[in-house]
Amino acid sequence: MMVLPKGVRHIPGRLDRPGQQALVDDIRAVVEAAPLFRPEMPRTGKPFSVRMTNCGSLGWVADKGGYRYQANHPVTGEPWPAIPDRLLQIWREFSGYDFPPEACLVNFYEAGARMGLHQDRDEQDFDAPVLSVSLGDACLFRIGEASRSGPTRSFRLESGDIVVLGGEGRLAFHGVDKIYPMTSTLLKNGGRINLTLRRVTRP
Numbered sequence: 001m002m003v004l005p006k007g008v009r010h011i012p013g014r015l016d017r018p019g020q021q022a023l024v025d026d027i028r029a030v031v032e033a034a035p036l037f038r039p040e041m042p043r044t045g046k047p048f049s050v051r052m053t054n055c056g057s058l059g060w061v062a063d064k065g066g067y068r069y070q071a072n073h074p075v076t077g078e079p080w081p082a083i084p085d086r087l088l089q090i091w092r093e094f095s096g097y098d099f100p101p102e103a104c105l106v107n108f109y110e111a112g113a114r115m116g117l118h119q120d121r122d123e124q125d126f127d128a129p130v131l132s133v134s135l136g137d138a139c140l141f142r143i144g145e146a147s148r149s150g151p152t153r154s155f156r157l158e159s160g161d162i163v164v165l166g167g168e169g170r171l172a173f174h175g176v177d178k179i180y181p182m183t184s185t186l187l188k189n190g191g192r193i194n195l196t197l198r199r200v201t202r203p
Protein backbone atom coordinates (compact mmCIF):
# COMPACT_ATOMS: atom_id res chain seq x y z
CA MET A 1 0.00 0.00 0.00
CA MET A 2 1.18 3.48 -0.77
CA VAL A 3 2.23 5.57 2.20
CA LEU A 4 0.76 9.07 2.14
CA PRO A 5 2.18 12.12 3.90
CA LYS A 6 1.05 12.47 7.54
CA GLY A 7 -2.45 13.90 7.86
CA VAL A 8 -3.44 12.94 4.31
CA ARG A 9 -6.11 10.26 3.98
CA HIS A 10 -7.44 8.59 0.84
CA ILE A 11 -10.71 6.74 1.36
CA PRO A 12 -11.35 4.79 -1.86
CA GLY A 13 -14.87 3.91 -2.90
CA ARG A 14 -16.57 5.62 0.03
CA LEU A 15 -19.70 6.37 -2.01
CA ASP A 16 -21.46 3.54 -3.80
CA ARG A 17 -23.07 4.11 -7.18
CA PRO A 18 -26.50 5.20 -5.83
CA GLY A 19 -24.75 7.56 -3.39
CA GLN A 20 -22.70 9.04 -6.24
CA GLN A 21 -25.80 9.44 -8.38
CA ALA A 22 -27.69 11.20 -5.59
CA LEU A 23 -24.77 13.58 -5.14
CA VAL A 24 -24.65 14.31 -8.88
CA ASP A 25 -28.36 15.21 -8.71
CA ASP A 26 -27.65 17.55 -5.79
CA ILE A 27 -24.83 19.20 -7.75
CA ARG A 28 -26.96 19.54 -10.85
CA ALA A 29 -29.37 21.64 -8.79
CA VAL A 30 -26.45 23.72 -7.46
CA VAL A 31 -25.18 24.37 -11.00
CA GLU A 32 -28.65 25.39 -12.16
CA ALA A 33 -28.78 28.05 -9.43
CA ALA A 34 -25.09 29.00 -9.67
CA PRO A 35 -23.77 28.36 -13.20
CA LEU A 36 -20.21 27.15 -13.79
CA PHE A 37 -17.78 29.99 -14.52
CA ARG A 38 -14.19 29.94 -15.67
CA PRO A 39 -11.79 31.49 -13.15
CA GLU A 40 -8.67 33.42 -14.20
CA MET A 41 -5.18 33.50 -12.76
CA PRO A 42 -4.51 36.62 -10.71
CA ARG A 43 -2.26 39.13 -12.49
CA THR A 44 -1.95 37.30 -15.83
CA GLY A 45 -5.69 36.74 -16.33
CA LYS A 46 -4.91 33.35 -17.88
CA PRO A 47 -8.10 31.24 -17.81
CA PHE A 48 -8.18 28.03 -15.76
CA SER A 49 -8.79 24.80 -17.67
CA VAL A 50 -11.25 23.86 -14.91
CA ARG A 51 -14.69 25.46 -14.64
CA MET A 52 -16.08 26.10 -11.16
CA THR A 53 -18.97 27.10 -9.03
CA ASN A 54 -19.70 26.94 -5.29
CA CYS A 55 -22.29 26.26 -2.69
CA GLY A 56 -22.25 27.37 0.94
CA SER A 57 -22.22 30.78 2.62
CA LEU A 58 -18.86 31.53 0.99
CA GLY A 59 -17.47 30.58 -2.40
CA TRP A 60 -13.92 30.55 -3.70
CA VAL A 61 -13.25 32.71 -6.78
CA ALA A 62 -10.17 33.68 -8.78
CA ASP A 63 -9.76 36.61 -11.15
CA LYS A 64 -7.33 39.42 -11.84
CA GLY A 65 -8.12 40.78 -8.37
CA GLY A 66 -6.71 37.63 -6.73
CA TYR A 67 -7.90 34.50 -4.97
CA ARG A 68 -10.59 35.01 -2.36
CA TYR A 69 -13.83 33.88 -0.79
CA GLN A 70 -17.00 35.85 -1.38
CA ALA A 71 -20.69 35.48 -0.57
CA ASN A 72 -21.94 36.02 -4.14
CA HIS A 73 -21.55 34.44 -7.56
CA PRO A 74 -19.12 36.56 -9.62
CA VAL A 75 -21.35 36.52 -12.73
CA THR A 76 -24.94 36.46 -11.46
CA GLY A 77 -24.30 38.37 -8.21
CA GLU A 78 -26.60 35.91 -6.40
CA PRO A 79 -25.74 34.31 -3.07
CA TRP A 80 -24.44 30.73 -3.45
CA PRO A 81 -26.94 27.91 -2.91
CA ALA A 82 -26.74 25.89 0.32
CA ILE A 83 -24.36 22.95 0.72
CA PRO A 84 -26.41 19.76 0.18
CA ASP A 85 -27.13 17.75 3.37
CA ARG A 86 -25.45 14.69 1.89
CA LEU A 87 -22.14 16.56 1.81
CA LEU A 88 -22.57 17.98 5.32
CA GLN A 89 -23.07 14.42 6.51
CA ILE A 90 -19.82 13.32 4.85
CA TRP A 91 -18.05 16.25 6.51
CA ARG A 92 -19.39 15.18 9.93
CA GLU A 93 -18.23 11.64 9.33
CA PHE A 94 -14.68 12.33 8.09
CA SER A 95 -13.57 15.83 9.07
CA GLY A 96 -13.04 15.30 12.80
CA TYR A 97 -13.98 18.97 13.09
CA ASP A 98 -16.84 20.26 15.25
CA PHE A 99 -18.08 23.07 13.02
CA PRO A 100 -19.64 22.90 9.58
CA PRO A 101 -17.84 23.79 6.36
CA GLU A 102 -18.69 27.20 4.91
CA ALA A 103 -17.59 26.62 1.33
CA CYS A 104 -17.98 23.82 -1.13
CA LEU A 105 -16.04 24.42 -4.32
CA VAL A 106 -17.39 22.51 -7.30
CA ASN A 107 -14.66 21.85 -9.89
CA PHE A 108 -15.59 20.50 -13.29
CA TYR A 109 -12.80 18.95 -15.38
CA GLU A 110 -13.29 18.10 -19.02
CA ALA A 111 -10.80 15.79 -20.73
CA GLY A 112 -7.56 17.77 -20.93
CA ALA A 113 -8.24 19.93 -17.88
CA ARG A 114 -5.77 19.87 -15.03
CA MET A 115 -4.86 21.73 -11.87
CA GLY A 116 -1.30 22.76 -11.09
CA LEU A 117 0.43 21.97 -7.81
CA HIS A 118 -0.82 24.36 -5.12
CA GLN A 119 -1.68 24.73 -1.44
CA ASP A 120 -5.18 25.53 -0.18
CA ARG A 121 -4.35 28.53 1.95
CA ASP A 122 -6.98 31.20 1.41
CA GLU A 123 -8.77 30.12 4.60
CA GLN A 124 -8.35 31.69 8.05
CA ASP A 125 -8.67 28.39 9.84
CA PHE A 126 -6.12 25.69 9.07
CA ASP A 127 -7.32 23.63 12.05
CA ALA A 128 -10.18 22.41 9.88
CA PRO A 129 -9.25 19.86 7.23
CA VAL A 130 -9.96 20.14 3.52
CA LEU A 131 -12.22 17.30 2.41
CA SER A 132 -12.86 16.41 -1.21
CA VAL A 133 -15.16 14.00 -3.02
CA SER A 134 -14.48 12.80 -6.58
CA LEU A 135 -17.24 11.94 -9.08
CA GLY A 136 -17.13 10.78 -12.69
CA ASP A 137 -13.94 10.13 -14.64
CA ALA A 138 -10.82 9.10 -12.74
CA CYS A 139 -7.84 11.43 -12.41
CA LEU A 140 -4.17 11.28 -11.51
CA PHE A 141 -3.91 13.20 -8.23
CA ARG A 142 -0.51 14.46 -7.05
CA ILE A 143 0.35 15.10 -3.43
CA GLY A 144 3.50 16.53 -1.87
CA GLU A 145 4.44 18.10 1.42
CA ALA A 146 3.98 21.54 2.95
CA SER A 147 7.05 22.76 1.08
CA ARG A 148 6.84 23.11 -2.68
CA SER A 149 10.25 21.52 -3.15
CA GLY A 150 9.34 18.41 -1.10
CA PRO A 151 8.90 15.02 -2.79
CA THR A 152 5.56 14.32 -4.45
CA ARG A 153 3.79 11.12 -5.40
CA SER A 154 0.70 10.55 -7.43
CA PHE A 155 -2.19 8.14 -7.35
CA ARG A 156 -5.46 7.63 -9.10
CA LEU A 157 -8.72 9.02 -7.69
CA GLU A 158 -11.88 7.25 -8.79
CA SER A 159 -15.54 8.21 -8.62
CA GLY A 160 -16.76 7.90 -5.03
CA ASP A 161 -13.33 8.43 -3.43
CA ILE A 162 -12.74 10.89 -0.61
CA VAL A 163 -9.49 12.69 0.23
CA VAL A 164 -8.88 14.48 3.51
CA LEU A 165 -6.01 16.91 4.01
CA GLY A 166 -5.83 17.50 7.75
CA GLY A 167 -3.36 18.08 10.55
CA GLU A 168 0.17 18.09 9.20
CA GLY A 169 -1.24 17.42 5.74
CA ARG A 170 -3.51 20.46 5.72
CA LEU A 171 -1.04 22.57 3.75
CA ALA A 172 0.36 19.77 1.58
CA PHE A 173 0.90 20.81 -2.04
CA HIS A 174 -1.44 18.96 -4.37
CA GLY A 175 -2.83 19.07 -7.88
CA VAL A 176 -4.48 17.11 -10.67
CA ASP A 177 -2.06 15.97 -13.38
CA LYS A 178 -4.64 14.58 -15.74
CA ILE A 179 -8.09 13.21 -16.27
CA TYR A 180 -8.62 9.70 -17.62
CA PRO A 181 -11.47 10.21 -20.11
CA MET A 182 -14.21 7.58 -20.46
CA THR A 183 -13.32 5.79 -17.23
CA SER A 184 -16.73 6.35 -15.63
CA THR A 185 -20.33 6.20 -16.83
CA LEU A 186 -21.62 8.36 -13.95
CA LEU A 187 -21.79 11.63 -15.93
CA LYS A 188 -23.63 11.31 -19.23
CA ASN A 189 -21.18 13.49 -21.14
CA GLY A 190 -18.09 12.42 -19.23
CA GLY A 191 -15.71 14.60 -17.25
CA ARG A 192 -14.81 14.75 -13.59
CA ILE A 193 -16.42 16.64 -10.72
CA ASN A 194 -14.50 17.36 -7.56
CA LEU A 195 -16.29 18.77 -4.52
CA THR A 196 -14.01 20.44 -1.98
CA LEU A 197 -15.41 21.28 1.44
CA ARG A 198 -13.62 23.90 3.52
CA ARG A 199 -14.06 25.87 6.69
CA VAL A 200 -13.05 29.45 5.87
CA THR A 201 -13.47 31.54 9.03
CA ARG A 202 -12.56 30.69 12.61
CA PRO A 203 -15.67 29.55 14.49
Ligand SMILES: O=C(O)CCC(=O)C(=O)O
Nearest residue numbers: 105107120132176194196
Ligand atom coordinates in the same frame (compact mmCIF):
# COMPACT_ATOMS: atom_id res chain seq x y z
O1 LIG B 1 -9.81 18.16 -8.10
C1 LIG B 1 -9.19 17.81 -7.11
O2 LIG B 1 -9.12 16.63 -6.75
C2 LIG B 1 -8.46 18.84 -6.28
C3 LIG B 1 -9.07 20.21 -6.34
C4 LIG B 1 -8.28 21.19 -5.55
O3 LIG B 1 -7.20 20.93 -5.12
C5 LIG B 1 -8.82 22.53 -5.27
O4 LIG B 1 -9.88 22.89 -5.79
O5 LIG B 1 -8.19 23.26 -4.50
Ligand SMILES: [Fe+2]
Nearest residue numbers: 118119120174
Ligand atom coordinates in the same frame (compact mmCIF):
# COMPACT_ATOMS: atom_id res chain seq x y z
FE1 LIG C 1 -6.56 22.37 -3.65
